[in-house]
Amino acid sequence: MAAEDLPSEFDVVILGTGLAESVVAAACSRVGQRVLHLDRRSHYAAAWASFTFNGLLSWIQQHHEESLPEAAPDWSSLLQEGEELIYLSGSDSGFIANLQVFCYTSEEDEEEEAAPPADTTEEEKSDNKTDEEEVEKQEEKLEEEEQEEKLEEEEKQEKLEEEQKEEPDEVRRRTSNPVALKLIESLNASHLVQSQTDHTQGAEPEEDQPHPSVTPSQPEPRKKISYAQLVKEGRRFNIDLVSKLLYSRGSLVDLLIQSNVSRYAEFKNVTRILTYRHGNVEQVPCSRADVFASRQLSVVEKRKLMRFLTSCMEDTEEHQAYKERPYLEFLRDQNLGENLQHFLLHSIAMATEDTPTEAGLASTRHFLRCLGRYGNTPFLFPLYGLGEIPQCFCRMCAVFGGIYCLRHSVSCLLLDSHTNRCKAVIDSRGQRISCSHFVVEDGFVGADRKKVATPTRLLSRAVLITDSSVLLSDSDQQVSIVTVPPIEAGSPAVKMVELCPSTMTCIPGTYLVHLTCQASGSAHQDLSPVVTKMFNTPDSPEQGERPSVLWCLYFNMADGSGVEVEGHDLPSNVYVCSGPDGDLGHERTIKQAEFIFHKILPDEEFCPPAPNPEDIIYDGESSTATGEEEKQEQEEEQEEKQDEGKQEEKQEEEEQQEEEQDVETHEEEQKEEKQEASE
Amino acid sequence: MAIRELKVCLLGDTGVGKSSIVCRFVQDHFDHNISPTIGASFLTKTVPCGNELHKFLIWDTAGQERFHSLAPMYYRGSAAAVIVYDITKLDSFQTLKKWVKELKEHGPEDIVVAIAGNKNDLGDIREVPMKEAKEFAESIAAIFIETSARNAVNVEELFQKISKQIPPLENAEVDSNESFKLTRQPAPSTRRCC
Numbered sequence: 001m002a003a004e005d006l007p008s009e010f011d012v013v014i015l016g017t018g019l020a021e022s023v024v025a026a027a028c029s030r031v032g033q034r035v036l037h038l039d040r041r042s043h044y045a046a047a048w049a050s051f052t053f054n055g056l057l058s059w060i061q062q063h064h065e066e067s068l069p070e071a072a073p074d075w076s077s078l079l080q081e082g083e084e085l086i087y088l089s090g091s092d093s094g095f096i097a098n099l100q101v102f103c104y105t106s107e108e109d110e111e112e113e114a115a116p117p118a119d120t121t122e123e124e125k126s127d128n129k130t131d132e133e134e135v136e137k138q139e140e141k142l143e144e145e146e147q148e149e150k151l152e153e154e155e156k157q158e159k160l161e162e163e164q165k166e167e168p169d170e171v172r173r174r175t176s177n178p179v180a181l182k183l184i185e186s187l188n189a190s191h192l193v194q195s196q197t198d199h200t201q202g203a204e205p206e207e208d209q210p211h212p213s214v215t216p217s218q219p220e221p222r223k224k225i226s227y228a229q230l231v232k233e234g235r236r237f238n239i240d241l242v243s244k245l246l247y248s249r250g251s252l253v254d255l256l257i258q259s260n261v262s263r264y265a266e267f268k269n270v271t272r273i274l275t276y277r278h279g280n281v282e283q284v285p286c287s288r289a290d291v292f293a294s295r296q297l298s299v300v301e302k303r304k305l306m307r308f309l310t311s312c313m314e315d316t317e318e319h320q321a322y323k324e325r326p327y328l329e330f331l332r333d334q335n336l337g338e339n340l341q342h343f344l345l346h347s348i349a350m351a352t353e354d355t356p357t358e359a360g361l362a363s364t365r366h367f368l369r370c371l372g373r374y375g376n377t378p379f380l381f382p383l384y385g386l387g388e389i390p391q392c393f394c395r396m397c398a399v400f401g402g403i404y405c406l407r408h409s410v411s412c413l414l415l416d417s418h419t420n421r422c423k424a425v426i427d428s429r430g431q432r433i434s435c436s437h438f439v440v441e442d443g444f445v446g447a448d449r450k451k452v453a454t455p456t457r458l459l460s461r462a463v464l465i466t467d468s469s470v471l472l473s474d475s476d477q478q479v480s481i482v483t484v485p486p487i488e489a490g491s492p493a494v495k496m497v498e499l500c501p502s503t504m505t506c507i508p509g510t511y512l513v514h515l516t517c518q519a520s521g522s523a524h525q526d527l528s529p530v531v532t533k534m535f536n537t538p539d540s541p542e543q544g545e546r547p548s549v550l551w552c553l554y555f556n557m558a559d560g561s562g563v564e565v566e567g568h569d570l571p572s573n574v575y576v577c578s579g580p581d582g583d584l585g586h587e588r589t590i591k592q593a594e595f596i597f598h599k600i601l602p603d604e605e606f607c608p609p610a611p612n613p614e615d616i617i618y619d620g621e622s623s624t625a626t627g628e629e630e631k632q633e634q635e636e637e638q639e640e641k642q643d644e645g646k647q648e649e650k651q652e653e654e655e656q657q658e659e660e661q662d663v664e665t666h667e668e669e670q671k672e673e674k675q676e677a678s679e
Numbered sequence: 680m681a682i683r684e685l686k687v688c689l690l691g692d693t694g695v696g697k698s699s700i701v702c703r704f705v706q707d708h709f710d711h712n713i714s715p716t717i718g719a720s721f722l723t724k725t726v727p728c729g730n731e732l733h734k735f736l737i738w739d740t741a742g743q744e745r746f747h748s749l750a751p752m753y754y755r756g757s758a759a760a761v762i763v764y765d766i767t768k769l770d771s772f773q774t775l776k777k778w779v780k781e782l783k784e785h786g787p788e789d790i791v792v793a794i795a796g797n798k799n800d801l802g803d804i805r806e807v808p809m810k811e812a813k814e815f816a817e818s819i820a821a822i823f824i825e826t827s828a829r830n831a832v833n834v835e836e837l838f839q840k841i842s843k844q845i846p847p848l849e850n851a852e853v854d855s856n857e858s859f860k861l862t863r864q865p866a867p868s869t870r871r872c873c
Contacts, residue, residue, distance in 0.1 A: 257861050260720070262860060264720070265860075267858060268857075374859070383858045384751075394743075395743070395750065399741045403745070404743045404746060405748055406747070408746070613723050
């Protein structure tokens with residue numbers, strides 16, 4: 001795994017691995033563009049990332065670090081005549097603010113050299129630009145340190161392994177937790193022992209991570225999962241920074257299917273739509289079957305609801321009459337009753353009281369169209385979390401020859417003074433890489449180059465690890481969306497998604513709960529009132545039969561909905577991708593990616609289906625190998641020639657077969673299939 | 680006979696012959712100039728094992744290992760991983776430990792691991808002694824085999840060994856909300872076209 005220089009010529013260079021960038025990368029690579037896809041971070045998916053529990057703790061830590069600002073390196077020496085430099089912003093961490101962590105579960109781990117049991121609530125100053133830059137620098141420094149540590153680790157490794165051979169019994173004795181014990185046993189068996197056993201020995205740098213906040217144990221029988229266990233089984237969590245769902249007939253699902261990127265991911269149906277009302281969580285009947293099975297609705301209500309849902313699919317004069325007026329008003333005039341009105345407004349249209357009728361009806365129709373495609377609700381959730389989706393598109397890009405390099409950035413653009421186009425980029429190591437188009441995540445564009453921005457809007461997010469579901473049912477493997485209308489006048493409407501362990505995002509015995517709303521204050525100010533009402537925390541006015549929060553994180557993130565692709569003070573062949581917005585679906589992002597793709601390649605098809613695995617034939621004639629491989633293979637070839645001719649004969653036969661089974665014909669077949677299917 | 684789909688992910692340094700091994704296994708073909716995995720999401724081959732059929736879905740790194748940028752999704756749901764090194768390149772064996780570590784970090788807990796020393800047709804320029812590699816494999820309870828994708832040596836055997844180590848299917852818990860792949864076929868109730 002020796003460090004290698006990047007190739008220096010590409011058609012499209014893309015910085016940032018968020019969803020929009022990744023879709024553009026896949027689309028360009030798919031139609032034959034040479035794509036270089038970079039991210040300064042060590043993980044994929046940028047603001048769309050999902051983290052293991054420990055990964056999330058490190059991420060939190062990074063955003064808490066402070067460090068001294070550092071000047072960007074001066075690359076002006078690399079300039080040729082008629083060229084100008086545009087520096088990119090070195091910081092990408094500006095999209096996060098107001099991080100706060102609370103741990104409400106007990107430490108409860110004997111071998112742990114107890115972290116100070118103080119209720120340490122960590123706070124961070126919001127929108128302080130220098131802070132952000134500092135954090136950024138610190139991250140770089142951290143990465144360097146990490147690498148050094150890794151080297152040291154390797155040296156230590158052999159030594160450690162020997163030690164571990166002698167020590168398993170001791171480790172076993174010190175570990176009371178059966179799960180951890182099992183883990184350690186299996187680790188010892190495989191001699192791959194690193195972090196976990198080191199953890200018990202208290203010697204691993206990874207474990208110096210923050211114990212962001214640990215309160216003294218709260219004696220309550222229900223709380224069985226300790227903080228130590230969350231850390232120990234941390235790798236089984238996949239905690240998304242963004243909380244969204246896929247509409248089963250939304251543009252992301254369509255794109256996944258159309259491009260065959262869907263092969264790389266698995267999904268689960270969201271099984272329930274819930275709403276919070278009068279202090280209770282209730283299930284919202286939305287499919288025909290639900291409506292009829294519902295015990296909350298009277299026969300009259302059922303009939304009314306069915307009639308309403310049927311009628312709203314078609315545009316009527318009555319709808320037109322209410323066009324500009326609030327949807328709530330329209331609903332009121334339907335005499336549906338308070339129950340139905342609540343369900344229709346908050347859970348089905350997911351509208352607020354001011355949403356105009358036109359928009360309310362449009363989202364109601366979208367909701368209804370999405371019912372029944374895969375399940376009884378309109379929504380899907382990807383196994384292992386949303387962070388999988390950008391990675392899937394990245395893989396598609398790589399499969400068609402795109403080159404990937406994490407921990408690698410672009411520090412500036414080279415501008416041709418005559419054409420005002422970006423002709424090359426200079427990477428973080430000072431390498432000049434030529435390109436015809438440059439796509440960049442919004443966070444890397446300096447504020448001075450951005451189109452005069454209205455004050456950046458923020459989203460408020462909370463992530464909870466809880467010990468049971470907000471609404472108990474026959475199955476403990478429910479995936480639920482909960483709409484929480486403003487709990488008092490002036491507070492925001494909150495969207496909540498509760499994930500069960502079978503989504504592979506949390507460990508058995510826990511649920512992962514995401515809350516999202518438009519920010520009016522800090523995330524904690526916006527969301528903690530909802531959390532304390534719906535869950536048991538030490539701040540809850542009374543402890544009821546509700547799930548308890550074991551651990552939670554609040555933060556604000558930038559709302560990407562205000563960022564435009566064009567119109568910035570940037571060359572015409574530079575396109576800006578916005579980060580995630582506050583909507584439940586992905587429509588804006590997919591539309592944006594398609595828009596950018598057509599800007600780059602106006603005449604090409606956007607994400608045509610990739611061939612089926614069964615149809616791929618390795619075709620030696622047309623493919624090219626690069627660098628080392630090529631040399632190696634040439635050597636092999638020479639040796640091969642000396643070998644017996646038997647293989648050559650075989651090869652010829654196969655080449656003939658290949659001609660018959662050309663990949664392109666399969667693509668055509670697929671297109672036909674697709675048409676049939678859509679008919 | 681029941682068909683079981685098993686995802687197998689390939690790991691190892693660039694140029695050790697990962698793609699050649701798959702190509703030999705799936706198409707019984709060796710190509711000197713293959714550009715790894717252009718256009719291939721994964722390759723498939725079905726082999727019988729006991730009273731089951733194992734359909735291997737073999738994922739190649741698609742070059743994402745070149746700059747150490749494999750995505751965690753690459754490992755998801757893998758039943759087995761094949762870590763390949765080149766017996767004529769000591770470096771490629773030394774990085775094996777890194778791949779094992781990476782696999783342990785990102786891979787499923789119960790994954791079957793196989794270590795394949797490829798290019799064993801080039802024994803005269805061997806740099807990695809078989810004994811050393813075998814001992815390492817044993818120490819991590821991995822399958823070990825030396826292969827030659829070029830001469831079709833031990834490639835079938837590699838996958839047979841993997842097949843044997845795959846634990847028999849447990850009685851699948853009937854979960855009303857099982858995960859699924861999105862397909863062109865929208866609803867199960869409508870007519871089948873594929």
